[in-house]
Amino acid sequence: MLNIGFSEFQRLFRTPLAWVLLAVVQLILAYLFLIQTENYITTIQPQIIASNAPYGVTDLVLTQLFVFAGIMMLAIMPLLTMRSFAEERQNQTLVLLRATPLSAMQIVLGKFLALELLVLCLVGMISLMPLSLLLGTSLDIGQLISAILGLFLLLSSFAAAGLFLSSLTKNTMMAALLGFAFLLVLALLYFAGIRTEDPSPLLVYLSHFGHYQGFLNGIIDSRDIVYYLLFIVVFLALTVRKLDNERLG
Numbered sequence: 001m002l003n004i005g006f007s008e009f010q011r012l013f014r015t016p017l018a019w020v021l022l023a024v025v026q027l028i029l030a031y032l033f034l035i036q037t038e039n040y041i042t043t044i045q046p047q048i049i050a051s052n053a054p055y056g057v058t059d060l061v062l063t064q065l066f067v068f069a070g071i072m073m074l075a076i077m078p079l080l081t082m083r084s085f086a087e088e089r090q091n092q093t094l095v096l097l098r099a100t101p102l103s104a105m106q107i108v109l110g111k112f113l114a115l116e117l118l119v120l121c122l123v124g125m126i127s128l129m130p131l132s133l134l135l136g137t138s139l140d141i142g143q144l145i146s147a148i149l150g151l152f153l154l155l156s157s158f159a160a161a162g163l164f165l166s167s168l169t170k171n172t173m174m175a176a177l178l179g180f181a182f183l184l185v186l187a188l189l190y191f192a193g194i195r196t197e198d199p200s201p202l203l204v205y206l207s208h209f210g211h212y213q214g215f216l217n218g219i220i221d222s223r224d225i226v227y228y229l230l231f232i233v234v235f236l237a238l239t240v241r242k243l244d245n246e247r248l249g
Helices: 002-012 016-051 057-081 083-090 094-099 104-135 141-166 172-195 201-206 208-216 222-248
Strands: none
Touching (some): 002 104, 016 057, 016 104, 057 104, 057 172, 057 208, 083 094, 083 104, 083 141, 083 172, 104 222, 141 172, 172 201, 172 208, 201 208, 208 222
16 A cells, blocks of 8 residues: 555656646746735735734635635646546556455555645645744734644545546546536535525535635534544445446456
């Protein structure tokens, strides 16, 4: 499992796709971060000082950065997960992988480990931007840690869903489209739940972003953690079941 995980992680960086996506994510988020920081210094901070508002740079800059990151990853994660199994089918190497003395669970967990290492790289790169503010101001470290944990769980759940959807097809672009459509539906559930005159707690609960929002506010709720962990376990189990059915068939 570890060998599969590390070899898959290395394979991700043997092609330009992962490098380009990481660069695009960092470039766009850095631009948005600089805009938010400049707007805070020139416009928002004087208003906060004048009104004694209980908000600061953590609430008004860092939270927005992690919101943008979560939304961007709706489109980026399917592109990173689409090759996991779809490319194996396309190149007819999945049959060889299943013929090894590895269980379907070990194969799936190995590929998920590779995606988790990539998620750690993404979260680490994004976290460097708010941490840079420590050179000039003080931050709510507890809220920052909570936001980082929330982003990690959010992207991990995206990876688990993308892994399963990649196992359903041998076309990588189809896997990416399925992943994007599925994650978009989950995001729309959140907006549908909060935009009505009578908010729907059920729709908000079913959506990733309904649980992500708590982390951004500095609230680490065990119910939100359990939601993400169950989501990950369910989709990994579905992927294992899919591979087992193919092996038996």
